Every structure is written in structure tokens, then in C-alpha cells.
Amino acid sequence: MNKIAYNIEHSPAYASLKVQLQAHQTVVVESGAMAAMDPWIEMKAKTRGGLMKSVARMFAGESLFLSDFTAKDKPGQLYISPGVPGDVQHYYLDGSKGLMVQSSGFLASSVTVEIDTKFQGFKGFFSGESLFLLRAIGEGDIWFSSYGGIVEIPVTGEYVVDTGYIVAFEDTLNYKVEMIGGLSFRGLKTGVLGGEGLVCRFTGTGKLWIQSRQLYNLINYLNVFRPVESSSSSSSSDG
Numbered sequence: 319m320n321k322i323a324y325n326i327e328h329s330p331a332y333a334s335l336k337v338q339l340q341a342h343q344t345v346v347v348e349s350g351a352m353a354a355m356d357p358w359i360e361m362k363a364k365t366r367g368g369l370m371k372s373v374a375r376m377f378a379g380e381s382l383f384l385s386d387f388t389a390k391d392k393p394g395q396l397y398i399s400p401g402v403p404g405d406v407q408h409y410y411l412d413g414s415k416g417l418m419v420q421s422s423g424f425l426a427s428s429v430t431v432e433i434d435t436k437f438q439g440f441k442g443f444f445s446g447e448s449l450f451l452l453r454a455i456g457e458g459d460i461w462f463s464s465y466g467g468i469v470e471i472p473v474t475g476e477y478v479v480d481t482g483y484i485v486a487f488e489d490t491l492n493y494k495v496e497m498i499g500g501l502s503f504r505g506l507k508t509g510v511l512g513g514e515g516l517v518c519r520f521t522g523t524g525k526l527w528i529q530s531r532q533l534y535n536l537i538n539y540l541n542v543f544r545p546v547e548s549s550s551s552s553s554s555s556d557g
Contacts (some may be wrong), residue, residue: 403465409486472525
């Protein structure tokens with residue numbers, strides 16, 4: 319199998335992915351992530367794995383459509399940019415295991431990689447993140463992105479991570495979401511909405527990737543500065 323040549327530039331704060339396609343080689347890219355490309359590269363938007371799997375990806379925070387970019391008769395260059403400022407990580411699937419990627423983390427892959435959605439039920443709901451994780455299987459290249467820098471952690475035995483910092487992990491790891499001891503009902507309500515006070519306990523052997531920042535923390539920080547209409551101005555306008 320021909321691996322896709324690539325460079326990850328401007329990492330880790332504002333990473334972008336530069337892909338060098340061989341003639342007739344194709345890369346699958348998350349919709350809207352293409353920044354620039356050679357004019358002879360052909361783009362085709364399509365649903366992958368059937369309509370139902372595509373709809374499931376949409377509920378996972380991914381686009382309903384993925385785009386195929388193919389260098390037709392000669393090599394071509396393609397720039398791919400994630401939706402939020404952060405890092406980009408490459409992983410090669412050799413067919414022996416799968417990769418679980420948090421919602422909105424998928425960036426690009428080889429056409430031989432199957433991107434599926436694994437429903438998480440209440441396990442995902444109590445993580446404060448989403449109801450879905452994406453599962454990548456098959457053989458080929460895959461790239462995923464984060465908010466902040468990406469840290470790779472080899473797990474052997476047991477490891478605990480705040481749910482808001484998980485980016486991806488190999489499916490050889492088992493996991494369960496649990497509350498931090500002593501969390502009150504009020505804390506649980508905050509945790510469901512913002513990820514606070516809830517952790518994911520991993521067990522087994524495999525690689526885990528976390529991000530150095532949490533998007534919910536930024537949202538909560540910016541929310542303080544959000545302009546709100548005062549009650550006095552509302553009263554005067556009603557009069």
C-alpha cells in the first residue's frame with residue numbers, strides 16, 4: 319500500500335497538514351477543511367459507508383459529507399486546516415487494531431480507512447462531550463486534530479483522564495466514565511454540561527492522546543465577557 323506523504327506545519331498552536339499526493343492517489347478530508355490545493359486535484363464530496371453511517375457521523379459532530387481529493391495525472395499538493403487552533407497527529411492503521419477519535423477530531427485519511435460511528439449512550443452523555451466516538455478501522459493513514467497541543471501517553475494497566483481532554487485512543491484500551499469522589503448533585507449538573515468533575519478510566523495496553531487545553535474552559539471564560547441586555551434598557555424600550 320502506498321502511504322501518503324505529508325508534513326505537519328506550525329505545530330502545536332496552529333497546526334496545518336500539507337499532503338503530497340502521487341498521481342492517481344486520493345485522500346479523504348473532513349468537509350470544509352481544505353485550505354488550498356493545486357488546480358489539477360479533483361474534489362468529489364460524497365457520503366461514505368452509506369447514508370445511515372453518514373447521518374451518524376453528523377450527530378457525532380462530523381460533517382454529513384466527506385470529500386475525496388485525487389491527483390489526476392500528476393502529483394499534487396493539498397493544504398488541510400482543522401476548524402480550531404491546535405495540533406494535528408498522524409496515525410497509521412495496520413489492520414491489527416482500531417482507533418477511537420473524539421467527536422470533531424477526524425481530519426483526513428486514506429480511502430482504505432473506514433470511518434464509522436460508535437454509539438456511546440449514557441456513557442458518552444455523562445462525559446459532557448457527545449453521544450458518539452468515531453472509530454477508524456482498516457489499513458492506511460489517518461490524521462486527527464485537537465484544541466491545544468497533543469500529548470501521547472502509552473498506557474499499561476490503568477490511567478485516568480478528565481473527559482474534556484481526550485482526543486483519541488487505540489481500541490485495545492477499555493474505558494468507563496465515572497464521577498470524581500465527593501461530587502455533589504450540583505457538581506454533577508455542571509459536569510454533564512461542561513465536563514467538570516468527570517473522568518475516563520482507561521485499562522489495558524495501548525496508546526492514548528490527550529490535548530493540552532479544553533475547549534469548554536475557553537467557552538466558559540469568554541462567556542463572562544458576553545454582552546447582555548440590561549433590564550433597565552428593556553423596560554425603557556417597552557415604555
